[in-house]
Amino acid sequence: MASNPTKRITAAGTVALRTGADGQQEVLLVHRPRYRDWSLPKGKIMADEYLPGCAVRETREETAVTVELGVPLDPIGYPVDNGAKKVYYWRASAVKERRHAPDDEVDEVAWLPVALAMDVITYHDERPVLQQAMEMPTSTPLVVVRHAKAMLRANWSGRDQARPLDERGRRQSRLLVPLLEAYGVRKLASSTSVRCQKTLQPYAKAQRLEVDGWTTLSEEQAAKDAKAVSTLMRRLVKQTAADGVPTAICGHRPVLPLMLEAIGVPARSLQPGAAVVAHLGPDADVVAVEFHKPRI
Incomplete structure (x- = not known):
């Protein structure tokens, strides 16, 4: 052929x-x-x-x-x-x-x-x-990341919040480093679940940053109180725009629609390790949006 x-x-x-x-x-x-x-x-x-x-x-x-x-x-x-x-x-x-x-x-x-x-x-x-x-106006990037590929629930016997990344997920987390670096991310937030924290850990280590953990963004807590997710995200959006500090936030597939809608970005399906970049104006309005998926 x-x-x-x-x-x-x-x-x-x-x-x-x-x-x-x-x-x-x-x-x-x-x-x-x-x-x-x-x-x-x-x-x-x-x-x-x-x-x-x-x-x-x-x-x-x-x-x-x-x-x-x-x-x-x-x-x-x-x-x-x-x-x-x-x-x-x-x-x-x-x-x-x-x-x-x-x-x-x-x-x-x-x-x-x-x-x-x-x-x-x-x-x-x-x-x-x-x-x-x-x-184009000046803006501040807010990067929302779906956590990298995690071990399957069926293969994990511990608490779901402690479920780790698998080998592919660990590689995805390392490949996120130059992506977040490209936008000058200097503040990190995440669900308290291990798979979310570990997704941002390579970048946090490279930049000597701390990852602020939020139980509100965990799958378990979000299922109980969706309104709290929206409230927290709106607060983080306003703070990011006001401070002008590029920020990345890592969350879970079931919670991402709430997180994106609170920013003003229509919800969409994201694969593990994918990222949405919302560029925020001074008044926290979204002036541009990008979607990036991993290539592994």
């Missing part, structure tokens, strides 16, 4: 912004000698990677600039040899910069005023993405 020659390439990148010395907004561009072009930093996704993590990693590898993501922007699609490529973008803020060492892939990196960058960018389809980034 002949193989299908069509290939689909998925990539991710950023519109990284900073305020220049003269107060103007500047955007980060790269020059690629192979193509002789100026473009937004981007690159192909790795096998087990979440797209946001790819966007941050590729930006760092190409420019030596570490960024944190804001709202998602419109993707760009275009044909490549024997197939098609789709690039997903985020508005991003620079949080750390090092000197870029020129290489065969990127020989020059430049922060340019946005007006100048509009003229310098080689590809016309990247200009609307830059314009969109400039028009």
Whole structure:
């Protein structure tokens, strides 16, 4: 049987912004000698990677600039040899910069005023993405995670709240680290059940954070008092928006609809290790929503 020659390439990148010395907004561009072009930093996704993590990693590898993501922007699609490529973008803020060492892939990196960058960018389809980034409001990410894959109830004889992650779940929890890092998460909350706490533990350890446990978010307690879940979530949403501190909250499949509806996001089915990112405006309104599922 002949193989299908069509290939689909998925990539991710950023519109990284900073305020220049003269107060103007500047955007980060790269020059690629192979193509002789100026473009937004981007690159192909790795096998087990979440797209946001790819966007941050590729930006760092190409420019030596570490960024944190804001709202998602419109993707760009275009044909490549024997197939098609789709690039997903985020508005991003620079949080750390090092000197870029020129290489065969990127020989020059430049922060340019946005007006100048509009003229310098080689590809016309990247200009609307830059314009969109400039028009989007600032926001704070709130990441709601369904706990990673847990041991089956039938194979666990202890209390259900103590049921641990299985091998796949432990791997999913580790792969969540670059996803949460991409949004600059600095506060963690969770159901008190072990499978939820363990899902956030690798990130908590990497960032030296504590996970605030809430019995209210456990399956058992939520079944008794659904209103308390909604009240708690609305409080956490308001606090996240007011403080401007990116936050992640881990919960259970039966409780997630209550958690999402309290944020203002329609409930939907999420697989273990999946995440919903709600970008909150200053008044705790949701200005953008993303859904990311694990690739294992």
